[in-house]
Amino acid sequence: MNDYNEISRCNRCGFCQSVCPTYLATRDETQVARGRIFLTRMLLEGRYDFTKDEDVLEKVNDCLLCQACVVNCPATVRTDDIMLAARRDFMEARGLSLFQKLVYRGVLSHRERLDRTSFLMRLYEKSGARNILYGKTLRRALDRLVYFDSFLPSGLNKPARTRLNEKMPAVNQPKMKVVYFLGCASNVFTSETVWSAVAFLNKLDVEVLIPKVSCCGEPHHTGGDEGEARRLAKKNVPLIFGVEADFIVTDCSTCASALRHYDKILGDCAEAAIAKPKLSKVIDLATLVTEHLKPSSIDLKPLDIKTVTYHDPCHGIRGLGVKAAPREILKSIPGLELKEMEGADSCCGGAGSYCFTHPTMSGLISTGKVNNIAATKAEAVVTSCPACSLQLGAGLRRAGLDTQVAHPVALLAKSAGLKV
Amino acid sequence: MTSTHSHLSPEGISELSKIVGQAYCRTGRLDLELYSYDSSPFIHFPEVLVLPGTVEEVAAITALCHRRHWPLTARGAGTSLSGGAVSYLGGVAMSLTRLDRILEIDPIEETVLVEAGVVNLALQNVLARQGFMFPPDPASQKASTIGGNIAENAGGIKGVKYGITKHHVLGLELILDDGSTVKTGALAQGLDAVGPDLTGIFMASEGTLAMVVRALLKITPLPNSFRTVSAVFDDLERSGKAVSAIIAAGIIPTALEIMDHRLIVALEDYLHLGFPTDAEAMLLIELDGLGPELDGQYERILTLCREAGAVSLAQAATPEERDKIWLARRSGNGAMGRIKQGCIVQDVTVPVVKLPSMLSLVQKVAKKYDVIIVQMAHAGDGNLHPHLLYDLKNEEEYKRCLKASAEIFREALAAGGAITGEHGIGLEKVEFMNDQFNEAELDFMGAVKRAMDPDGIFNPGKLLPERWQTWSTKSDSSHSSDGLETL
Ligand code: SF4
Ligand code: SF4
Numbered sequence: 001m002n003d004y005n006e007i008s009r010c011n012r013c014g015f016c017q018s019v020c021p022t023y024l025a026t027r028d029e030t031q032v033a034r035g036r037i038f039l040t041r042m043l044l045e046g047r048y049d050f051t052k053d054e055d056v057l058e059k060v061n062d063c064l065l066c067q068a069c070v071v072n073c074p075a076t077v078r079t080d081d082i083m084l085a086a087r088r089d090f091m092e093a094r095g096l097s098l099f100q101k102l103v104y105r106g107v108l109s110h111r112e113r114l115d116r117t118s119f120l121m122r123l124y125e126k127s128g129a130r131n132i133l134y135g136k137t138l139r140r141a142l143d144r145l146v147y148f149d150s151f152l153p154s155g156l157n158k159p160a161r162t163r164l165n166e167k168m169p170a171v172n173q174p175k176m177k178v179v180y181f182l183g184c185a186s187n188v189f190t191s192e193t194v195w196s197a198v199a200f201l202n203k204l205d206v207e208v209l210i211p212k213v214s215c216c217g218e219p220h221h222t223g224g225d226e227g228e229a230r231r232l233a234k235k236n237v238p239l240i241f242g243v244e245a246d247f248i249v250t251d252c253s254t255c256a257s258a259l260r261h262y263d264k265i266l267g268d269c270a271e272a273a274i275a276k277p278k279l280s281k282v283i284d285l286a287t288l289v290t291e292h293l294k295p296s297s298i299d300l301k302p303l304d305i306k307t308v309t310y311h312d313p314c315h316g317i318r319g320l321g322v323k324a325a326p327r328e329i330l331k332s333i334p335g336l337e338l339k340e341m342e343g344a345d346s347c348c349g350g351a352g353s354y355c356f357t358h359p360t361m362s363g364l365i366s367t368g369k370v371n372n373i374a375a376t377k378a379e380a381v382v383t384s385c386p387a388c389s390l391q392l393g394a395g396l397r398r399a400g401l402d403t404q405v406a407h408p409v410a411l412l413a414k415s416a417g418l419k420v
Numbered sequence: 421m422t423s424t425h426s427h428l429s430p431e432g433i434s435e436l437s438k439i440v441g442q443a444y445c446r447t448g449r450l451d452l453e454l455y456s457y458d459s460s461p462f463i464h465f466p467e468v469l470v471l472p473g474t475v476e477e478v479a480a481i482t483a484l485c486h487r488r489h490w491p492l493t494a495r496g497a498g499t500s501l502s503g504g505a506v507s508y509l510g511g512v513a514m515s516l517t518r519l520d521r522i523l524e525i526d527p528i529e530e531t532v533l534v535e536a537g538v539v540n541l542a543l544q545n546v547l548a549r550q551g552f553m554f555p556p557d558p559a560s561q562k563a564s565t566i567g568g569n570i571a572e573n574a575g576g577i578k579g580v581k582y583g584i585t586k587h588h589v590l591g592l593e594l595i596l597d598d599g600s601t602v603k604t605g606a607l608a609q610g611l612d613a614v615g616p617d618l619t620g621i622f623m624a625s626e627g628t629l630a631m632v633v634r635a636l637l638k639i640t641p642l643p644n645s646f647r648t649v650s651a652v653f654d655d656l657e658r659s660g661k662a663v664s665a666i667i668a669a670g671i672i673p674t675a676l677e678i679m680d681h682r683l684i685v686a687l688e689d690y691l692h693l694g695f696p697t698d699a700e701a702m703l704l705i706e707l708d709g710l711g712p713e714l715d716g717q718y719e720r721i722l723t724l725c726r727e728a729g730a731v732s733l734a735q736a737a738t739p740e741e742r743d744k745i746w747l748a749r750r751s752g753n754g755a756m757g758r759i760k761q762g763c764i765v766q767d768v769t770v771p772v773v774k775l776p777s778m779l780s781l782v783q784k785v786a787k788k789y790d791v792i793i794v795q796m797a798h799a800g801d802g803n804l805h806p807h808l809l810y811d812l813k814n815e816e817e818y819k820r821c822l823k824a825s826a827e828i829f830r831e832a833l834a835a836g837g838a839i840t841g842e843h844g845i846g847l848e849k850v851e852f853m854n855d856q857f858n859e860a861e862l863d864f865m866g867a868v869k870r871a872m873d874p875d876g877i878f879n880p881g882k883l884l885p886e887r888w889q890t891w892s893t894k895s896d897s898s899h900s901s902d903g904l905e906t907l
């Protein structure tokens with residue numbers, strides 16, 4: 001880590017306390033950007049040791065990397081980058097954690113294994129094992145298990161890819177050609193969103209290519225596993241940047257933000273040279289629809305729900321600067337009212353796999369988010385990220401609420417009468 | 421009458437743990453590390469950290485510290501600029517941030533009852549929904565707590581028109597050194613309180629007399645219209661002259677803020693508002709009240725600024741633009757990190773007529789000691805905020821800053837001013853107390869301290885010079901890296 005200058009720019013004004021989700025959930029200085037920065041400074045000054053100090057690593061890993069502190073910091077201290085650099089150094093000094101080995105390198109790095117995981121999850125639900133878990137007696141004893149179970153949506157579909165071809169049904173005289181980056185979580189957890197999005201794009205005469213990509217590498221990157229992130233990125237570059245297309249689009253804000261910043265992960269290599277000139281073509285689904293497709297020609301019908309609220313994924317609002325597009329889409333649907341929740345742009349606590357590695361903190365943050373959603377009395381919470389969808393769904397389920405969770409473009413497709 | 425502190429034993433710590441619960445009583449090295457600082461350059465390690473969740477827990481902790489003779493330093497957000505929140509003698513650090521409930525808003529009597537850990541801005545947001553504000557708005561309001569605002573008697577941008585914290589506190593609920601609870605002012609006797617104003621002595625007492633756990637605050641209806649003007653000057657002193665002229669004309673704006681060239685550049689770099697980065701000084705002026713009455717004052721202010729030599733004048737067109745201007749001003753302190761990492765922030769005050777000459781005097785001091793001093797000021801009440809910047813790794817530069825700082829204190833006193841307007845004495849200015857007050861005045865303060873805290877458990881080392889403190893020896897418990905920020 002050679003970020004000493006970045007770190008020492010923090011003069012401890014404390015303003016990050018007003019936005020840092022882990023601080024707001026705990027009111028504890030060991031859970032705020034200012035404290036995290038102070039600790040990394042002590043690391044650099046040699047007070048602590050990358051190879052030994054478990055407690056420091058723990059604090060570094062407690063950060064959601066949500067960037068709320070960064071955009072609110074008067075000195076624009078890049079706490080997220082500093083935490084990443086520290087994780088990288090810890091990783092180099094100590095190797096991968098068990099979770100990283102099993103989940104990131106073990107599953108996310110391999111597309112087929114991920115599909116198999118989906119099968120197991122559906123089996124678990126259909127076999128009735130889940131109902132046993134929710135039985136009253138076991139429930140208390142198995143609190144943690146129930147927590148983890150709450151993430152599994154009911155009626156989970158087959159992976160999106162099983163119903164998609166690499167090149168979707170030929171569109172007569174396509175107006176536009178896009179590469180659809182099918183991310184891991186979208187593929188496994190929100191197939192309907194992907195199917196609706198592709199159908200909607202086809203209806204607007206957009207030719208959609210769906211190459212067999214690997215994981216975007218963001219989970220590895222945020223865990224400090226730089227080598228693996230780079231390997232995956234290099235594999236993806238020819239598939240998405242090496243083909244002629246107007247845009248590279250994805251329904252997942254995290255993938256979109258990772259791809260848009262691929263130059264950071266790739267460093268200096270042949271693939272970087274291919275990717276760099278085309279990074280600006282990476283776009284999130286909602287922005288593609290509002291800014292480049294203008295679907296005014298489509299006849300939209302009212303939905304069965306009347307009110308929605310929108311949750312901004314961190315990678316959408318701060319990673320890509322997307323704020324208006326999804327809201328515009330929601331407002332364009334006849335009879336639908338958008339009710340803004342308090343703190344719409346604060347992290348839901350999902351933060352990739354944070355909800356699994358940090359159940360307690362993630363649960364605390366989730367409760368705050370769910371309360372804000374509930375206060376709007378909206379029938380659905382809409383968001384543009386499958387990981388947020390999972391986290392919001394789980395939080396709502398634990399609170400016993402039946403608020404739906406949806407992607408803005410999936411609602412739009414539904415309103416356009418498309419069935420998936 | 422003095423007393424000696426004792427160290428914390430494992431049994432003592434387990435007693436504390438019984439009061440607040442294990443999760444909220446901590447001795448882990450990282451917990452102590454992260455509660456060793458505030459926003460000042462001072463770093464002192466506590467021996468144990470407690471985070472009570474109720475007033476009753478605060479009382480029990482205080483009684484225990486009293487029985488055992490442990491130093492007890494309360495803190496809120498830890499944004500003190502003078503070292504008020506650090507545990508100078510080790511002992512117990514008590515964070516009140518979990519006491520963050522807004523208990524009752526009374527729109528008829530225009531009061532709100534809050535716990536000490538409520539964040540100033542969070543309170544403003546809740547009040548705004550009912551059409552009210554709590555006027556004290558220190559630049560740190562995003563983070564700082566009401567308890568901290570009372571301990572430092574915080575002012576803020578609106579101070580010129582609305583006054584500072586002490587003008588808006590109607591009564592307090594206090595935990596005394598033996599753990600007993602007492603109420604003052606309107607909290608004791610209702611709004612028509614009789615007898616001496618005991619609430620007053622806790623304003624700016626920096627946690628050295630008792631623990632403030634709840635406060636009854638006066639709230640004010642939100643004004644319904646604003647005019648926000650920015651005037652650009654090619655000379656800092658001239659902007660000060662405009663301020664004196666406005667005050668002399670009998671106009672009382674809500675805010676009158678001066679920012680110098682370096683600050684304008686740093687804030688523009690942060691927020692991209694279109695501030696003129698070649699300007700030597702900018703004066704931000706805000707008027708509030710009823711529309712028609714504002715127009716006349718607004719015109720008059722424009723004329724006065726022009727007469728004082730303003731090179732250009734602009735009005736904030738939208739509420740968003742206005743919000744951004746004030747966000748910029750409040751971010752001044754944090755934005756200093758863009759220039760240099762080390763920072764001593766002063767808040768000397770002088771009579772408003774002396775403001776122009778004091779501003780240029782600070783510029784001369786900067787030249788004399790060859791240090792960077794960035795200037796901002798709550799100009800309307802003569803409260804200067806010189807930020808003396810240094811490189812964290814340059815000890816020699818830091819020493820020059822200290823010398824420059826001492827000279828500014830002396831000049832402010834010579835001009836009939838004070839060494840602090842709102843940041844408190846803390847550790848930073850203790851040595852200047854003898855210049856600010858005479859012997860008899862300090863004796864009187866010492867007598868109050870002896871009456872309230874004879875064993876010196878409350879925030880020892882702060883505010884009063886050692887002679888008037890109520891402990892006799894500094895315990896040797898302090899951590900090896902105590903002292904100033906690494907140099
Ligand atoms: S807001 Fe920025 S400068 Fe201020 S304490 Fe937080 S990280 Fe440091
Ligand atoms: S990135 Fe998010 S969680 Fe991490 S310190 Fe900043 S605000 Fe807090």
